[in-house]
Amino acid sequence: MQNLVEMRNVTxxxxxxxxxxxxxxxxxxxxxxxxxxxxGAGKSTLMKILSGAYTPTSGEVIIGGETYDxxxxxxxxxxxxxxxxxxxxxxxxxxxxxxxxxxxxxEKSVLGxxxxxxxxxxxxxxxYINDIGLDYAPETPVSALRIxxxxxxxxxxxxxxxxxxxxxxxxxxxxxxxxxxxxxxxxKKLKEEGKGIVYISHKLKEIMQIGDRVSVLxxxxxxxxxxxxxxxxxxxxxxxxxxxxxxxxxxxKADHQHGGEVVLEVKNLTRKDExxxxxxxxxxxxxxxxxxxxxxxGRSETMEAIYGAVPIKSGEIILNGKTLKINNTYEALKEGIxxxxxxxxxxxxxxxxxxxxxxxVAKRLKKAKMSGMWGLIDNKDDVRxxxxxxxxxxxxxxxxxxxxxxxxxxxxxxxxxxxxxxSGCKLIIFDEPTKGIDVGxxxxxxxxxxxxxxxxxxxxxxxxxxxxxxxxxDRILVYYEGKINGEYDIEDATEEKxxxxxxxxxx
Amino acid sequence: MSKEAEVRQKALKPKMxxxxxxxxxxxxxxxxxMLIVFGALxxxxxxxxxxxxxxxxxxxxxxxxxxxxxFGILLAGIDLSVGSVMxxxxxxxxKLLGAGWGVVPTLLVGVIGFGALVGAINGGLINITGLHxxxxxxxxxxxxxxLTVILAQSRPxxxxxxxxxxxxxxxxxxxxxxxxxxxxxxxxxxxTTKSKAGRNxxxxxxxxxxxxxxxxxVKKHFILAFVISGIxxxxxxxxxxxxxxxxxxxxxxxxxxxxxxxxIIGGTSFFGGIGKIPRVVLGAIIIGIINNGINMVGLSAxxxxxxxxxxxxxxxxxDRFFGTSKKSEV
Numbered sequence: 001m002q003n004l005v006e007m008r009n010v011t012x013x014x015x016x017x018x019x020x021x022x023x024x025x026x027x028x029x030x031x032x033x034x035x036x037x038x039x040g041a042g043k044s045t046l047m048k049i050l051s052g053a054y055t056p057t058s059g060e061v062i063i064g065g066e067t068y069d070x071x072x073x074x075x076x077x078x079x080x081x082x083x084x085x086x087x088x089x090x091x092x093x094x095x096x097x098x099x100x101x102x103x104x105x106x107e108k109s110v111l112g113x114x115x116x117x118x119x120x121x122x123x124x125x126x127x128y129i130n131d132i133g134l135d136y137a138p139e140t141p142v143s144a145l146r147i148x149x150x151x152x153x154x155x156x157x158x159x160x161x162x163x164x165x166x167x168x169x170x171x172x173x174x175x176x177x178x179x180x181x182x183x184x185x186x187x188k189k190l191k192e193e194g195k196g197i198v199y200i201s202h203k204l205k206e207i208m209q210i211g212d213r214v215s216v217l218x219x220x221x222x223x224x225x226x227x228x229x230x231x232x233x234x235x236x237x238x239x240x241x242x243x244x245x246x247x248x249x250x251x252x253k254a255d256h257q258h259g260g261e262v263v264l265e266v267k268n269l270t271r272k273d274e275x276x277x278x279x280x281x282x283x284x285x286x287x288x289x290x291x292x293x294x295x296x297x298g299r300s301e302t303m304e305a306i307y308g309a310v311p312i313k314s315g316e317i318i319l320n321g322k323t324l325k326i327n328n329t330y331e332a333l334k335e336g337i338x339x340x341x342x343x344x345x346x347x348x349x350x351x352x353x354x355x356x357x358x359x360x361v362a363k364r365l366k367k368a369k370m371s372g373m374w375g376l377i378d379n380k381d382d383v384r385x386x387x388x389x390x391x392x393x394x395x396x397x398x399x400x401x402x403x404x405x406x407x408x409x410x411x412x413x414x415x416x417x418x419x420x421x422x423s424g425c426k427l428i429i430f431d432e433p434t435k436g437i438d439v440g441x442x443x444x445x446x447x448x449x450x451x452x453x454x455x456x457x458x459x460x461x462x463x464x465x466x467x468x469x470x471x472x473x474d475r476i477l478v479y480y481e482g483k484i485n486g487e488y489d490i491e492d493a494t495e496e497k498x499x500x501x502x503x504x505x506x507x
Numbered sequence: 508m509s510k511e512a513e514v515r516q517k518a519l520k521p522k523m524x525x526x527x528x529x530x531x532x533x534x535x536x537x538x539x540x541m542l543i544v545f546g547a548l549x550x551x552x553x554x555x556x557x558x559x560x561x562x563x564x565x566x567x568x569x570x571x572x573x574x575x576x577x578f579g580i581l582l583a584g585i586d587l588s589v590g591s592v593m594x595x596x597x598x599x600x601x602k603l604l605g606a607g608w609g610v611v612p613t614l615l616v617g618v619i620g621f622g623a624l625v626g627a628i629n630g631g632l633i634n635i636t637g638l639h640x641x642x643x644x645x646x647x648x649x650x651x652x653x654l655t656v657i658l659a660q661s662r663p664x665x666x667x668x669x670x671x672x673x674x675x676x677x678x679x680x681x682x683x684x685x686x687x688x689x690x691x692x693x694x695x696x697x698x699t700t701k702s703k704a705g706r707n708x709x710x711x712x713x714x715x716x717x718x719x720x721x722x723x724x725v726k727k728h729f730i731l732a733f734v735i736s737g738i739x740x741x742x743x744x745x746x747x748x749x750x751x752x753x754x755x756x757x758x759x760x761x762x763x764x765x766x767x768x769x770x771i772i773g774g775t776s777f778f779g780g781i782g783k784i785p786r787v788v789l790g791a792i793i794i795g796i797i798n799n800g801i802n803m804v805g806l807s808a809x810x811x812x813x814x815x816x817x818x819x820x821x822x823x824x825x826d827r828f829f830g831t832s833k834k835s836e837v
Contacts, residue, residue, distance in 0.1 A: 309720060333722030347720045352713035352780035361710055362721050364703050371724040373704040373731065419721070 002065065004029055004164050004196040005050065005081070010059035012045055019045040022059070023222040025215055027165055027196035032187060034199045034207045034228070036240055037217035038410070038438030043200050046217070047167050050198075051083045052076035064164075082163035084154045086170040086436060087345070090142045097125040097138040100157045128156040132186055147295065148179035155186060166190065167198040170436050172206060176294045176464065177499060184210050202438060204233045205467070216240055237439060261285040262318075263458035264427050266306065269315030275301045276482045279315070283427070283458040288449055290473030291462040293502045297479040299462045300342055303429045307339040308332040319427055319458075330371055333362060336426035340416060340433055342462075348416045349404050356386040356400040358415050362423040389418030394444065410441035417448065427458035434468060446472050466495045478502050529829035534773050534789040537822060541793055545800030553803045560682065566795030567688035568593075568743045572762055573769035573791040574695050574784060575739025578732040580770050581712045583779025584640030586733065588629060589740040589766050591651035593759035596621050597744035598655050601664035601754035610672045618745045619738055625651065626737020630730035640733075648763070659756040669745065670752035684746045689788075691742055695735070696784045708732055713780030765794055768815055772822045793818070 005027040012020040020042045027033050035043050048054040050061065052071035061068045063079045071079075090099050101121050108117035125138040134152045142150055151171060158166045172180045187197055187210060201207055207214065208228060216223040216239040223239050264283040270276065276298045283289045291299040304310045306317055308326040317324045319335060326332050332339075341347040349358050360382040365372035386400045393414040397407060404415055413433070420428060430449065434442045449472055453459045463469050469476050476493050478486035478501035486501030529536075546554045572589045579586035600617035604610075608617070625647075632643045673683045699705040707728055711718040719725050743762075748754045773790030775782030797814045 307720075328724055329719055329722045330724040339720060341717075341720050347714075347716045350710050350713040350717055350780070352709060357706065361706070361723075364706070365722050368703045371727050372707065372722065373724070373727060375703045376701050377703055377706055423722075 003027060003062075004064070006062040007046070007050065008060050008062065010046065010049060010061070011057045012042075012049060012054060013057045019220050020049075020056075020217075021221045023217065023220075024225075025222075027198060028213075029164070029194045029196055030191050031212040032191065032197045032199050032210055034201065034211040034214040035217070036201075036207065036214055036236060038240055038440055041217040041240075041438075042220040043217055044169070045220075047083060047169065047198065047200070050076065050165075051081060051167065077161065080162055080164035081167070082158035082161055082165065083167040084151065084158065084169065084171065086173060088147070088150050088154055090150045090153050090157075092143040093141065095139045095141055096129065096134070096136060096145075096153055096156075097121055099142055099153050100125055100128060100160050102157070104161070124160070125156075128160055129153075131159070131189070132156050133182065147174045148176070148182070151175075151183070152186070155190075159190075163195065165196045165198065167200070169200045170202070171199070172201065172203060173435050174295060174464075176502075177466075178503070180206065202436065203465070204236055207236070208233060240439065260287070263320060263456070264460075265316075265318040266302075267316040267318070269302065269305060269317070270313045271301065271305050272311040272313045274313070274482075276305065279484060281477055281484065283460060285456050285458075286453060287474040288453050288459045288461060288472055290469040290476040291460065291479065292464075292466060292469055292476055292498045293479030293485075295464060297502065298482040299479045300431050301482075302479075303339060303431055303460070303462060306332070307337055307429065309339070330365065333366055333372075333423065336424070338362075338420035338423060338425035338428040340413075340420060340428070340430045342431040342435065344409065344412055344416065349412055351403070351405045353404060354401045355390065355395070355397055355404050355407070355415055356382055358404050359386045359389050359400075359418045359422055362419050366423050385422045386418075389415075389422055392421065393418045393448075410437045413437055413445070414441070417445070425457065427460070428452060429460040429462070431462045432464065433461065434463075434465070442468075466498050469493075469498070470495065480505055526829055529825070530774075533822070533826060533829070534786040534793070537772065537818070538789055538793050538796065541796045541800065545796065545803065549800070549803045553800060558799070558803070560685070562795045562799045563685050563792060564682040565799060566792050567682075567684035568746055568759075568762070569765045569769055569791040569794055570688040570788050571691060571739050571743035571746065572759075572766035573773070573787050574692055575736035575743075576763070576766035577695075577770050577773075577775055577782060577784060577787045578708065578735050579640055579644070580767070580775050580777060581708055581779060581782055582640070582729065582732050583712055583715070583777070584633070585644065585767065586629065586640065586736045586740075587644040587763050588625075588648040588651055589736060589743075590759035590762035591648045591655065592622065592625050592737055592740035593744040593747060593762065594754070594756060595625065595651045595655040595658070595744070596741035597666075597748045597754035597758055598659045598664055598756060600669065600745060601666040601748055602658065604666055604668045605664065610668050613669075614745070618741045622738035622741025622744075623734045624737070625741070626734035627730055629737065630733035633733070634726045634729055652760075656756045659754065661756055663751075663753040663755050665753045666748040667752050669749040673745065673749035674752065684750065687742060687746055691739060692784055692788045698735075699784055704728065704731060709780055711780075765791070765815075768819050769794055771819055774822075774826060 003026045007023065007025040010020055010023045023042070023046060025046060035046070037043050045054060049056050052073040052075055055070040061071060091102065106117040106120045107114045108120070122138055129136065129138065132152050132155060134149060134156070136145070142153060145153065155166070171183060175183065190197060199211060211228040213225060213227055214231065214236065215225040218240060261284065262282050263285050266279055266281050269279040279302055293299050305312050308329045308331055317326060319337070324335050326335065350361070363385060364377060368375040390397065390400060395411050395414045395418065397411065404412055407415065433445055449459050449461065461469065461473060470490070470493060474490050476488045476490070476498065477484050478498055480502055485506050488497060552558065572593065576586055576589055596618060599621050600613050603613045603617040629644055629647055633640050636643065673687065676682050677686050707718070707723050710721065710723060711725055711728055715725060744759070747758050769790035770782065770787050772793055773782065773786035775787060794815055797818065798811045801810050801814060
């Protein structure tokens with residue numbers, strides 16, 4: 001059978017960097033071809049060449065038997081290639097139907113004037129969303145949908161465009177386990193229809209489950225392609241990292257000092273919007289406390305409240321024995337609370353700032369008077385601190401004056417961690433700290449967490465990835481619909497138990 | 508760092524490209540081109556020390572307004588009220604002088620204090636309502652203008668004391684308006700590059716949500732930005748009444764356009780977080796050059812508008828083609 005797409009000896013150079021070297025990649029009909037590699041390995045660049053966003057420096061792309069030196073986004077889309085980005089590109093203000101037909105509305109002719117054919121679109125939309133199992137009226141605005149459902153709209157859109165090849169970039173990074181299963185059902189259906197799926201993910205278990213073949217990139221070079229059934233998770237890690245990781249996440253567990261000193265105590269915390277009510281928990285010295293549960297179940301919402309980012313109605317936050325009065329994030333920072341937010345691009349870094357200034361921003365505020373407004377910047381100190389953090393976090397960059405947007409996702413996250421380390425915090429909350437981050441960097445972040453914990457700093461980890469929580473935490477709390485619905489010591493925590501507490505209300 | 512690593516870092520650092528060069532010097536290049544064009548068309552009258560000083564003097568009001576406007580735009584917002592604030596504070600100052608106040612108390616209360624108050628009202632309203640600065644300042648622009656006319660009883664208010672103090676030349680050479688505008692700009696250069704609050708404003712402009720999550724008190728900084736804008740507009744009002752020796756209630760009508768144009772020609776990003784005061788000053792001077800040059804060449808004043816309008820579009824287009832904004836795709 002003919003390949004849907006064949007990319008041969010593709011090379012892409014950027015000023016100062018070779019992003020891809022002689023990469024080969026093909027897609028067969030009816031298969032899920034996994035593209036694997038650490039952050040910055042060149043996966044996105046390769047897919048951007050296929051979708052026409054980038055022009056390759058050399059090499060060729062063969063689609064449907066035709067050879068192309070370069071593609072444009074319009075041409076690529078016409079040839080049946082569709083890409084679903086990690087940051088979804090649905091338009092929230094428009095309905096499901098309008099999103100699906102975006103840019104190619106059905107037409108009919110009334111008295112010779114072409115007008116939008118709503119009836120036809122409605123009919124087709126119903127078919128598409130039925131096929132995909134999305135239980136909404138076509139006129140529903142997309143803003144009313146959950147992230148997983150928005151993703152389904154994107155898939156329906158790709159199907160409506162008659163895509164032969166659907167590229168999915170980290171499709172499960174914001175999904176719960178149940179939603180992932182649903183997505184896999186859809187993918188299987190698409191396979192049966194003979195479509196080729198390119199699946200980009202860091203979640204190795206998932207890859208073993210859904211993939212047919214896997215191609216690995218490392219530092220822009222092509223490592224190889226294998227059938228999934230011939231490889232193990234360890235093989236994949238070795239290919240990707242190029243070194244044997246004995247234990248995937250070499251994290252030392254604490255010698256459980258239960259009954260140890262309390263770092264943070266949260267009492268009867270209720271948000272003004274009552275998203276969460278009556279939350280109680282403690283973080284002890286020497287332990288890493290994990291928070292599990294579905295997305296939007298109240299985990300991140302609690303952390304925002306502790307950090308002063310949203311107003312609270314009642315409750316107490318006691319840090320190292322001191323009851324805090326926190327009305328805004330500045331006061332939280334002053335008290336030594338740090339929040340590594342879930343979404344780097346939206347709430348984590350400043351795209352207009354250099355690495356140096358991204359690191360020094362919180363440190364400066366902490367030393368300043370008058371709500372962080374009074375005082376001059378100390379450039380020497382900023383440079384010293386930036387250097388220190390870049391070294392400590394092992395950030396890969398050309399210089400500290402580089403803009404942060406020029407770094408890969410994992411390195412951006414390290415810069416953000418550096419920002420908080422430089423601020424000197426007493427409690428650090430990690431919300432989805434390794435989302436979209438490669439295995440090597442993950443291990444570094446886990447080590448950092450344990451080191452902080454050993455220093456006596458309170459460490460909280462919120463994550464949707466249960467293996468992550470099980471690997472790093474000493475105790476795990478599970479949220480369900482705005483309440484804590486389960487608590488497990490690490491010895492008796494299992495994925496099954498966490499999943500149960502996340503979905504079934506406790507007696 | 509080992510020697511080897513140092514060498515590697517140097518190799519990684521790319522050479523200065525045309526794009527980098529353009530991003531750094533575009534406003535200066537545009538200004539030089541303007542000077543050359545008008546200098547070639549009118550070598551005698553245009554190219555003289557007197558005329559060049561005159562251009563900057565004529566630009567001093569625009570420089571002050573643009574420096575204030577810069578802060579509105581830096582926060583991904585805008586301040587449409589600068590022209591009205593200029594007129595209102597001018598009338599208030601003139602009234603204070605008329606009531607027997609001295610020059611210094613009037614400067615502190617009627618100009619700086621009043622400008623700060625008006626700016627705080629703008630910023631406060633934005634914070635309380637959560638509306639976009641465009642809407643709030645569109646409203647206050649009209650309100651302040653109405654108040655000005657009522658307060659002045661639609662007549663010019665004499666301000667001779669200001670004219671005597673600020674209308675002349677410093678050391679007999681530099682017109683005082685130039686001195687006031689450049690001193691203000693110099694202070695703001697220092698503020699935007701060296702102060703914590705200044706850098707926080709860039710952070711908020713770049714990513715308001717991230718600023719909030721980094722512990723920056725966003726609302727207080729919004730007030731600060733509009734206070735600065737109010738004071739700058741107020742200083743522009745002071746310069747204006749000093750030059751005319753009276754406060755006109757309809758002074759500065761439509762001047763917000765010049766202020767916004769200066770900021771934009773000076774490379775300030777409308778999306779917030781990017782821009783520099785010196786370039787905004789150059790932007791204001793470029794507008795002064797156009798106005799003066801077209802006058803010198805003997806064309807009607809209407810051509811000034813056409814030239815300024817065209818330049819806004821050209822400057823931003825060139826930035827899109829050559830500027831580093833292109834780089835962020837990589």
